[in-house]
Amino acid sequence: MSQTPEQNHSQQEDNIPLQHDAEHERPPRNKQQSVLIYLVILFAAAFLLMALSYFMQRRTSDATIEGLRGQSVSAMQSVEDIQEENETLKQQVADLEEQLEEAQRELDGLQTLTENLTVMQEQLTKAMDLFWQIDEAYVRGRYSLCRTLIAQMEDTTQGSALKESLPRESTTDTDRFSPADRYQEIYDAVM
Structure with a gap:
């Protein structure tokens, strides 16, 4: 059965309010709550992931800082050891210079x-x-x-x-x- 163009147009006009009502009809309350719960779960998961990322980053930073502190202490100890060795060498040089001067005085006396x-x-x-x-x-x-x-x-x-x-x-x-x-x-x- 074929419909005439007038009937077709009339049916389309009848469908407009239905389409309009369908577009503006509120979704059922159940659907709203499930979407809201879904959003809350997504935000909670995102928050947990951010918190987890923060704590992992902090732990990595703390480990890096501890490593750097260890290296700093080791470097400071090395510097102190080098300074002590330097002082010892300076003292040895001073002693040797004094011995050289004494030997020179003895040589002058012998000459x-x-x-x-x-x-x-x-x-x-x-x-x-x-x-x-x-x-x-x-x-x-x-x-x-x-x-x-x-x-x-x-x-x-x-x-x-x-x-x-x-x-x-x-x-x-x-x-x-x-x-x-x-x-x-x-x-x-x-x-």
Whole structure:
């Protein structure tokens, strides 16, 4: 059965209020409550997830902070150890510098002593040389030469007289005079 266009239009006009009523009709109360409960559950789940995320983040942050504190303490201990080692090394350097200065003073003293011994040896050599010439001149009876040589031995223009360098002890096992005693004997005889 086919409907005429007028009937079709009339049916459409009849459907308009029904459609309008269906669109504006309130959903049943049961449906509203279930949607509301669903929304509350969603918000609660979202809140729980956010709280869980917050606590996990906090735990991670606390662990990171503890790790950093541990590293900081370890670094501080390392710095303190390095500072102590540095102080120890500075003290060792100071001790070594002091030992070096002491060794340098000893070396300077030894050099001075060596120089003095060299001068004394030279004076002893000159004095003994002159002494043997005086003794030889005295034994041969050449008293004027002996006096001239004694004058050289007594000369103090270069510091002390050479006679002061003559040994005071005999180096032989004979009961003879030491060079200083023999010189004095000759000196007393000719002067």
